[in-house]
Amino acid sequence: MTRRRFAQIGAMAAACVAMGGASAEADFTLEIAPCVLEASPKHRIRTVAYNGQVPGPLLRMKEGREVTVAVKNSSPEAEVVHWHGLFLPSEVDGAMEEGTPMIPSGATTTLRFRPEPAGFRWFHTHTSAGGDLRKAQYGGQHGFLMVDGSESAVAHDREFFLALHDWEGSLLGGDDGSMNPVYEVSTINGKMMGFGEPLRVKQGERVLLHVLNSSPTEVHWIALAGHRFQVVALDGNAVPRPQTVDMLRLGPAERVCALVTMDAPGVWVMGEVRRHVQAAGMAVVVEYAGASGQPRWIQPDDLRWNYDQFASADASGGSGEVERIPLVFDSKFKGHGSEEMWMINGKSYPETAEPALVAGRRYRLMMKNVSMDDHPVHLHRHSFEVRRVGGGAELQGLKKDVVIVPAKSTAEVEFLANHPGRTLFHCHQQDHMDKGFMMVFRYA
Numbered sequence: 001m002t003r004r005r006f007a008q009i010g011a012m013a014a015a016c017v018a019m020g021g022a023s024a025e026a027d028f029t030l031e032i033a034p035c036v037l038e039a040s041p042k043h044r045i046r047t048v049a050y051n052g053q054v055p056g057p058l059l060r061m062k063e064g065r066e067v068t069v070a071v072k073n074s075s076p077e078a079e080v081v082h083w084h085g086l087f088l089p090s091e092v093d094g095a096m097e098e099g100t101p102m103i104p105s106g107a108t109t110t111l112r113f114r115p116e117p118a119g120f121r122w123f124h125t126h127t128s129a130g131g132d133l134r135k136a137q138y139g140g141q142h143g144f145l146m147v148d149g150s151e152s153a154v155a156h157d158r159e160f161f162l163a164l165h166d167w168e169g170s171l172l173g174g175d176d177g178s179m180n181p182v183y184e185v186s187t188i189n190g191k192m193m194g195f196g197e198p199l200r201v202k203q204g205e206r207v208l209l210h211v212l213n214s215s216p217t218e219v220h221w222i223a224l225a226g227h228r229f230q231v232v233a234l235d236g237n238a239v240p241r242p243q244t245v246d247m248l249r250l251g252p253a254e255r256v257c258a259l260v261t262m263d264a265p266g267v268w269v270m271g272e273v274r275r276h277v278q279a280a281g282m283a284v285v286v287e288y289a290g291a292s293g294q295p296r297w298i299q300p301d302d303l304r305w306n307y308d309q310f311a312s313a314d315a316s317g318g319s320g321e322v323e324r325i326p327l328v329f330d331s332k333f334k335g336h337g338s339e340e341m342w343m344i345n346g347k348s349y350p351e352t353a354e355p356a357l358v359a360g361r362r363y364r365l366m367m368k369n370v371s372m373d374d375h376p377v378h379l380h381r382h383s384f385e386v387r388r389v390g391g392g393a394e395l396q397g398l399k400k401d402v403v404i405v406p407a408k409s410t411a412e413v414e415f416l417a418n419h420p421g422r423t424l425f426h427c428h429q430q431d432h433m434d435k436g437f438m439m440v441f442r443y444a
């Protein structure tokens with residue numbers, strides 16, 4: 001028997017404004033509204049969020065059971081909510097490029113959908129920032145969605161949902177003169193280190209962490225001093241080979257579910273491994289019952305992570321007939337002081353090609369990244385299997401919806417075209433998608 005039912009849930013969020021009136025009929029209500037997030041008493045950030053909190057509310061749904069979600073847009077601009085990792089029709093998935101209607105300022109829309117598949121999903125805005133580093137995913141519109149399935153859950157005593165985010169961005173010129181966002185403030189669940197509630201645990205507990213990187217642009221590395229993580233799911237999907245690792249790496253929009261056995265009583269820091277990011281606030285205190293004193297941090301020597309270790313050891317099986325779709329990612333330097341323009345197969349959105357998929361066929365995206373940046377690419381409305389990263393071995397069983405395609409390298413992912421409708425594919429870095437790194441697959 002699992003202890004899930006009795007487990008305590010910690011999904012602390014930083015409240016920033018009182019909630020407005022909620023619609024009584026819908027199963028869930030989201031209100032999009034401006035608010036001020038207090039990341040610390042010295043860091044008050046004007047943003048837009050769901051239900052006056054960052055991250056938004058934890059929504060918990062049952063796999064396959066229809067829900068209604070009332071979304072009230074009390075922000076001054078048209079909005080849209082994307083249900084990241086779900087298999088939804090294009091009209092409700094939450095991307096205007098797929099044909100989802102925008103919610104005008106002042107309007108309320110009631111969405112109705114069947115959440116699938118089970119696992120750790122999330123929801124967030126899907127607008128363009130248009131160069132404003134407070135808007136779109138630079139802001140506070142993100143929240144956790146847990147779709148509970150019928151399969152036995154990972155046994156645990158306690159669980160926490162954690163969102164990593166970066167704020168107060170500005171563009172800084174790189175060595176080559178191109179501009180990239182840098183951030184003054186980094187948070188876990190809307191708070192800088194020391195200003196949120198500690199994660200309170202007890203010795204001997206198995207704690208299940210659901211970590212989301214909701215950063216607009218940054219990859220994050222997370223360690224918990226004195227402890228290791230047993231990674232059980234990536235992007236909400238159980239991995240074939242759970243592995244115990246010293247640190248987690250999450251690109252923008254990636255999720256990791258990991259078990260930690262609480263066997264080192266004390267007060268510890270869990271946070272970004274890179275010193276400058278932890279110093280900007282990205283850390284949280286983990287406190288054992290009865291322990292006291294200053295939180296301890298142990299600095300790891302290097303950054304370590306690879307996808308391959310979680311894939312099936314037996315990669316011999318083929319996957320039948322597969323059509324290959326080559327995709328080349330590149331950028332065009334637009335001159336000193338400009339952001340780069342991003343291209344897929346030589347074209348920027350909306351000029352990118354719209355390949356036609358045939359329902360029932362399998363496709364392999366053969367991605368070649370010739371640029372100098374890593375790209376966390378995301379396919380809407382489907383999951384894919386990561387089949388190869390870089391020049392590595394053929395992989396099996398690693399189901400995700402975001403994969404980092406390393407700079408000057410390659411990745412291959414495979415998916416079954418089984419959700420007819422317009423399907424967006426894009427880099428999840430807000431600055432890259434805003435500068436052309438998007439394309440739409442359509443079904444024939």
Ligand SMILES: [Cu+2]
Nearest residue numbers: 375427429432
């Ligand atoms: Cu990118």
